[in-house]
Amino acid sequence: MIPVFLILLPLLTGIVGFFIKEDNAAKGWALLSAVLTLVVAIAGIYFYPSIQQSFDSAWLPALGSRFTLTMDGMSKMLVLLTAVSFPLIFLATYKNRYKNAGSFYALMLLTQAGLMGVFVANDALLFYFFWELALIPVYFLCSLWGGEKRIAATFKFFIYTFVGSLMMLAGILYLYFQTADHSFAWQSFYAVQMEPSQQSLIFWLFFVAFAIKMPIFPFHTWQPDAYEQSPTATTMVLSGVMVKMGIFAVVKWLIPFFPAAADKYAQIIIVLSVVGMLYASLIAIRQDDIKRLIAYSSIAHIGLMSATLFTNSRVGLEGVMIQMFNHGVNVIGLWIVADAIEQQLGTRKLSELGGLAQKAPVLAILLVVMAFANIALPLTNAFIGEFLMFNGLFSYNIWIAAIAGISIILAAVYTLNMVQKVFYGNTTVVTENAIDISGHIKLALVVLVVVVIALGVYPQPMIDLTKDTVGATMAGK
Amino acid sequence: MSITEILFFFLSALAVFSAIMVLVSRNPVHSVLWLIAVFFAISGHYILLNAQFLAIVNLIVYAGAIMVLFLFVIMLMNLNKETERNKHIWMKLAGAVSGGCFLMVLVSLVRQASDFQEKTALMGTGDIGLIKNLGKALFSDFVVPFEISSVLFLSAMVGAVVIGKKE
Amino acid sequence: MSKFVYLVPLFPLIGFLINGLGRKAMTKSMISIIGCGVMLASFVVSVLVFFDVKEHGATVVNLFSFIKAYSFQVPFAFQVDQLSSLFLLIITGIGFLIHLYSAAYMHEEEEQHFGRYFAYLNLFVFSMLLLVLGANYVIMFIGWEGVGLCSYLLIGFWFKNDQYNYAAKKAFVMNRIGDLGFLLAVFWLIFKLGTVSYGDVFANIDKLSDLDITAITLLLFVGAMGKSAQLPLYTWLPDAMAGPTPVSALIHAATMVTAGIYMIARSNILYTLAPVSQTVVAIVGLATAIFAATIALKQNDIKKVLAYSTVSQLGYMFLGLGVGAYTGAVFHVMTHAFFKALLFLGAGSVIHAMHHEQDIRKMGGLKKHMPITHITFLLACLAIAGIPPFSGFFSKDEILMAAYNSNPLYYYVGMAGALMTAFYMFRLYTMTFLGSFRGTHEQEHHLHESPSAMTIPLIVLAVLSVLGGFVGIPEVFASDAHSLEHFLAPIFAESAKIQHGHHLSHTQEYMMMGVSTILIIGIILFAVSKFKKTQAQQTESSGIAKLLENKWYVDELYDTVIVKPLHLLSVFLKNIVEKSGIDGAVNGVGKLVGYGSRQLRLLQSGQVGNYLLIMVMIMIVFVLIWFNDLTIMNFLKKLF
Amino acid sequence: MPIQYYIYLSLALFSIGIIGVLTRRNAIIVFMCVELMLNAVNLLLVAFSKMHHGVALATDPATTAGIDGQLFVFFIMVVAAAEVSVGLAIIVMMYRNVHSVDINFLNRLKN
Amino acid sequence: MNAIILSALLGVVMMFSGIITNNKSVLKYIAAAGLLLLIAANLLDTYALFKININTHGLLSFEKFGLYFNTLAFGATLVYVCLSGSDIEKAGINVAEYFALIFFVLCGISILSGFNGLLMLFLGIEILSIPLYILTGADKRNLKSNEASLKYFLMGSFTTGIMLMGIALFYGATGSFALNAPAIIPTTGGINPSFLQVAALLLLFVAMAFKVSAAPFHFWTPDVYDGAPGVFTSFMATIVKAAGFIAFIRLFQSQSVVLGPTWKIILSFVIIATLLIGNITAVFQQSVKRMLAYSSIAQAGFMLFALFAGNDLAREGIILYSVAYSLATIGIFAVLIKMSDYTFDGFNGLAKKHPVLAFTTTIFLLSLAGIPLTAGFFAKYYMLAAVVKEGGALWLVIIALFFAAVSVYYYFKVIQAMYFKEGDAETTEITGAFKTGLVLLAAFVILIGIWPSIILNGFYF
DSSP states (O other): OHHHHHHHHHHHHHHHHTTOOSHHHHHHHHHHHHHHHHHHHHIIIIIOTTSOOOEEEEEETTTTEEEEEOOOHHHHHHHHHHHHHHHHHHHHTTTOOOTTHHHHHHHHHHHHHHHHHHHHBOBHHHHHHHHHHHHHHHHHHHHHHOOTTHHHHHHHHHHHHHHHHHHHHHHHHHHHHHSTTOOOBHHHHHHOOOOHHHHHHHHHHHHHHHHHHTTOTTSOTHHHHHHHHSOHHHHHIIIIIIHHHHHHHIIIIITTTOHHHHHHHHHHHHHHHHHHHHHHHHHHHTOOBHHHHHHHHHHHHHHHHHHHHTTTOHHHHHHHHHHHHHHHHHHHHHHHHHHHHHHHHSOOBGGGOOOHHHHOHHHHHHHHHHHHHHTTOTTSHHHHHHHHHHHHHHHHOHHHHHHHHHHHHHHHHHHHHHHHHHHSSOOOTTTTTOOOOOHHHHHHHHHHHHHHHHHHHOOHHHHHHHHHHHHHHHHTO | OOHHHHHHHHHHHHHHHHHHHHHHOSSHHHHHHHHHHHHHHHHHHHHHTTOHHHHHHIIIIIIIIIHHHHHHHHHHHTOOSOOOOOOOHHHHHHHHHHHHHHHHHHHHHHHHOGGGTTOBOOOSOOSTTSHHHHHHHHHTTTHHHHHHHHHHHHHHHHHHHHHHSOO | OGGGTTHHHHHHHHHHHHHHHSTTTSOHHHHHHHHHHHHHHHHHHHHHHHHHHHHHOOEEEEEEEEEEETTEEEEEEEEESHHHHHHHHHHHHHHHHHHHHHHHHTTTSOHHHHHHHHHHHHHHHHHHHHHHHBSBHHHHHHHHHHHHHHHHHHHTSSTTOHHHHHHHHHHHHHHHHHHHHHHHHHHHHHHHHSOOBHHHHHHTGGGSOHHHHHHHHHHHHHHHHHHTTOTTSOTHHHHGGGSOHHHHHIIIIISGGGHHHHHHHHTHHHHHTOHHHHHHHHHHHHHHHHHHHHHHHTOOBHHHHHHHHHHHHHHHHHHHHHTTOHHHHHHHHHHHHHHHHHHHHHHHHHHHHTTSOOBGGGOOOGGGTOHHHHHHHHHHHHHHHTOTTSHHHHHHHHHHHHHHHHOHHHHHHHHHHHHHHHHHHHHHHHHHHSSOOOSOHHHHHHOOOOOHHHHHHHHHHHHHHHHGGGGGOOTTTSTTOOHHHHHHHHHHHHHHHHOOOOOOOHHHHHHHHHHHHHHHHHHHHHHHHHHHTOOSSOOOOOTHHHHHHTGGGHHHHHIIIIIHHHHHHHHIIIIIIIIIIIHHHHHHHHHHHHHHHHHHHHHOOSOHHHHHHHHHHHHHHHHHHHTGGGTHHHHHHHHO | OBHHHHHHHHHHHHHHHHHHHHHOOBHHHHHHHHHHHHHHHHHHHHHHHHHHHHHHHTTOTTOOTTHHHHHHHHHHHHHHHHHHHHHHHHHHHHHHHHSOOBGGGOOSSOO | OHHHHHHHHHHHHHHHHHHHOOOHHHHHHHHHHHHHHHHHHHHHHHTTSSOOOOOOTTSBOOOHHHHHHHHHHHHHHHHHHHHHGGGGGGTOSOHHHHHHHHHHHHHHHHHHTTBOBHHHHHHHHHHHHHHHHHHHTOSTTOHHHHHHHHHHHHHHHHHHHHHHHHHHHHHHHHSSSBTTOOOSSOOTTSSSOOHHHHHHHHHHHHHHHHHTTOTTSOTHHHHHHHHSOHHHHHHIIIIIHHHHHHHHHHHHHTTTTTSOTHHHHHHHHHHHHHHHHHHHHHHTOSBHHHHHHHHHHHHHHHHHHHHHHOSHHHHHHHHHHHHHHHHHHHHHHHHHHHBSOOBGGGGTTHHHHOHHHHHHHHHHHHHHHTOTTSHHHHHHHHHHHHHHHHOSOHHHHHHHHHHHHHHHHHHHHHHIIIIISOOOOOBSOOOHHHHHHHHHHHHHHHHHHHOTHHHHGGGTO
16 A cells, blocks of 8 residues: 555645645645655655555556556665655755745646656556656646746757657557567566567667666757756756666666567667766766756766666666665755755856855855765765676676776766865855855755765665565566 | 440540540630530430430539539639639649549559459440339438438538528 | 774764864864874774784674675674784874874864864874775775875865865875776676675685786776875875875875775785786886985975975885885885874974975075974984984885895885985975075064974974884894784785795895995985075076976876866867767757758648649559559550 | 440549649639549449449349449439539639639648 | 437527527527437437337448447537537627538538448538538638638549549449448459459548548648638547548458558558658647647547557547547637637747636647547557557557657647746636536546546447
């Protein structure tokens, strides 16, 4: 029952949210809903594992599709990430003003419902449904509350990802007719035995969909624009949680179904991902806009994950698992900082900022922690993930690992560049009258920092959580 | 060559010639008259095929009613002068070539189809074309479409009224 | 006692947390008491641990399981043995002294920055202790990166100055290049052995092929090059002098930069089994030693001279490691920590007195104003120059002798470097303390000896610099007097088994010592006399001197060869490839659709005739397609 | 008479109708050409009807096979009549508004 | 049979009610009541409760599929009448006659869903078409309406000619107008069907493709839909078109033996052309109405998949598609008719002024674009699934999906205009009932999007 609650709670509260006219009430309502979801998630996963973790009910009997929700380790972790992110996002952006706040928060909650659904769906059609459900509200969120060029950027994002999901739909359809019992159930898909030659096309259909979502080079160009133009709260969802959909899908829906094709094309994908890592890192070095910088940095990090996914390495896959969570936490932290700066100073241009460390020491310290988590400094959470992933990559090919490793250096370059330009040096015209962050942002960031450090020092709970998924995935190989 | 064949070829030649004249005539009134000639020729064919009822109906309905209606409209609009401007020559050529190709392609198809080798249309004999037989069939086997065609007329009538009524 | 070893890093961590979080609430004296207190506590525990180890030998203390993913696991464990306990002593001991010194030196800072400073410093010590204590390469790497972080934070401590920030960033990035090598080596180990714990790795070393060992050692050495500022990754260290002087003393002279030596000493067995790597280490070390020494000859910034000197001395240590004199290298780490820390602190004292003037051309004659600083500085100079019986003499001698054993050429080049060291150190000493004052009157008016919180560490370190060498008296003077060697013997036992030492005869050794000492004394006298009469006016140097003054233009070279092309590439990717290439392709599809739309619209001409014409044509085409096997074309040909 | 002759004739008339539709601009003439096409079809249907009747007659003298073809012609005429009434009404309506029956003139709606 | 007779009678009733009253709302209620009656009669027929039994001599056959389609078509018409009925007077004053014509069209639809021979097909199509020519030209003083009407008429009658030639050739080859008649003349090659029969089917195909506006026989569609009064475009583009598809499928499913493999090549050519022209050309339209015309071509491309696949899934799918597409389009047109400006700019800022209208329109547009949770998704899904099930044509599915993505572009332009652009979207008066109707319709669209079985189960129960 837990997964049903996790979907229904944000869905219903979201629908109610549309009718809340008063801005503060809407905010409170959304925060309440998000916190409740978090409580349900934590309680369901950690404290009452005896409550049913799956749900199954008839839906479309004629089609062989059932409303089946299950939670394996990876699902639990991502559910947890989703549940953790939303309260923090709402908290961090609590003071932001939105016209029609009710609709804004309602759409955010709908997005959450979609994300939850994606992570727990165990039926391909249902999965596709939630996949889209998560996308549509984001489209409206970005287009209605975004930056200047929001309409074009969001539209590009939407069409791009929509093309991807349609590809996936074609793949799902094809697989569906290959199943013995004409069913969309994960198990039925899994049982399909396909010729390697058959696998190839379908593999790519799926992969392109997921690659666009992640996004990996060269399918990434929607991403910086979308991140830049979206309202930051949405950007946090997009980069913190939504990109995980792609990785999640590769682990759950791609590799188990097409083991042969995954092996066959591993090299291409890994090379693409690694090229993407370096490419994005290099571009990030010259970005002047904080949001774009974080966007490219995110591409680089995702590149490492997607490369590792195909290395066929147990340790590497484990790294990907925990990195999914960690990247979410870290990138949300960075966005919160970016938003705090933008909200207060009205600019995101590095060239206009400087000297904030004098004016906002707390923000500076928290950002520095986040920045170092971003470059995977040991004892921050990202280190564990990247360390394990590089291990996987290394066992695949030494040279690829070495080349990918260059991104570690580049990450330091662009991240420190950002820290320096924003916080160090002398104040500028813009930052002269800056003040330190207020309580709610501080609270959100402190929570994140605690998570960052805690998981960096003691990552074992996360590793244990996702062990079963990794085992199952690798067992199929 | 039997008389039937002679008549056939004569009527065919007349029909084709008249049909061509319909579309080369500059004056719409002439076109109408040439079209009536075509109908007469076709009615001749019907008679040759021993379909007297259709031959008569053809003359009455087409030549007698429809074409008169056309003439009437043309007169009403005062179009009997050669007011029609020419289409662009290329369009004309393209139209003619397309039509020609259509003919040639279908003719070649018929030529190659072995289905109709040795098949003939019964001339002169066979009494299905007689009004008695047709009437019997029309009011027994074909009574449903017959009744339904009344709906067609009804709608055409309503339509004509709607269109023609002054507002 | 060893099981309480976790207290050693714990104290500084607590200090870091208290100072870091409560820095606004506390007064400066509270901050300094906490900062120094935790160090003292840590030092006391270290001493206890040291004696425990001395008595009971090495142990591994397991704290908790850090990463456990299937068969691969990394325990959070501490290696308590001779090597680490020695380093503990150096780190906590010198660390404590420098904390003490800092309390006075940084007193001008505001409370919160003062607290920040001590927090960073404590965090640094914590990281350094992790590095040293870690029982596997991953924990070492944690400390390894941690010290890099603190170095970054401390170099950029005065963050208002962009110059300093660049220096901090440069230090971090260059360290990262090395770290990548380190990481790859660790991955290699995991890939081959599935473990990173020292014990397991060294026990299973026979499972590694020669190629593996060579590659791993070389990669590890890349890490060491970054951290210990070896060619070609040394340029960050002189720039790191942007940080407060006590920081330079602690991090960029005494402790952090010796991490590379610690790491190689820790992995000595691997290196011993990889002669190629050893040669590389030796040559890089030697080259660095001599290269940095040449640069130091013409530097005018008091801290820069010391920085290059540090680079050079680190080079010696690597030379020692390269030729298999692991004990010698560690010995030199220790003595170097004493006298280099002393030199930096002395320089700090001078800078403090000179109101942050660092140009030695504007100093001179400080002898009479700052007697304690002067004396201790002189002692340190003598130690670094290698005058017997000061500590530097013993350690450097041990390395050079081993180098001679390995390859006499190493010795000669190393000796040349030593002579240069003596020259530039005494150039520095003379220009600072002797002669007449060349600064402004105002500066002269304010010259004063530093407060006791600063001089006491100087004195302590001076004593250590003078006497520290006696823990490693070479065999030539007294057999079995090298107590350090005995102490460290278990660490290097495996290597020692493999190494076949052929020793020089005693006479030869005496002769070499004598010659070198005489040469060094000669150089010192020459330097003192040459620079004693230095005048304030500056002359434009030329030729090789200019080259040296500009540090061989290495920074400029890097800038042209690496930094600028990288930025150009970045701009190229951002503006050309991303915008016009990939995004262009994506937008191109959209544009194509738009173009198609505008063209296809024209098909809808509004003319019924055209519509019907197209319909008829398509109809004909359909017939032709459908009956293409009926050879309509053939028929048509016949028709005409 | 061989059935092909009828087919050729009918197709010829039909194609002439098509050509007329494609080449003339006067809406009324175009419409007349459509009528010509319909008549060509009628002729063909009658011919086929007699052909099928002939085939069936060989075995069954009382057969009415082929009668449906002729009845179809009848219905085509019915429809044609209805179409003409509506079509001419539309043409007249058009003429009232623009004083022309030139179909090339109909190009307000395009693209 | 019930439906055919009753719809014709209702046409007459509407005609005469025009004499009694000229009050449009009364007429609207009469029409709605008539439609309810019609639905009831048809349902009685479906469940064999009450049947007018007339011996059609095999010319018509009423099986579940056709009758069920009738119900849906009448239901959609009811929705249409409820939403847009009061706007019919915008087209012209002869409201009663327009309703009468609509009922005649429904009569034609009932014939098309049950024809069993080419004669009834022909008659059905004519009964369907002739009222439409009139309705298109209903706005007599509007030159666009005139032009559309004449164009439609000329092209329609030309196509009738083509179709009749096809029927004649078919008759020649088979000796019958019945669909299931085998070629009586034995073929030379043994298995090869008669050439003339194939040629006949080709001509019939062209004619039917014209009726459902499949490219490249679609040219009338944009002009006619654009020129016709909005209310009638709505009717034509939805219910009538769906009926065309039903007839199309009825006609060609029975001929699958005759049609060789080349058939699929030609059909896929038509499908791709339809998708291409419909979608691509819609991109740059300025008028929403014209965009919807092109979009209806694009949707026809998807519906043609049913013909391509020709299996059970396709039969279910075409029903679902018809419903999903019709409801969404009727909804959009109902809103569009209320707008005073049919261009995209006319929709600017609608969300502020009439949030309900904007929201429901968004749902309809999402449905047309085939986004999950709306009816349109399952409609497209069934079409594609039917093709995939047949196997071997995955490439066609991928092409179709590409165009589905293109379609998002122009559908979302409307959403962008409504929500993201500033403007003063002027509308005529919006009543509460109208809003309620729209909301109910939108809810139904979403309901189908979640449980398509509520439509599909009609087949089985």
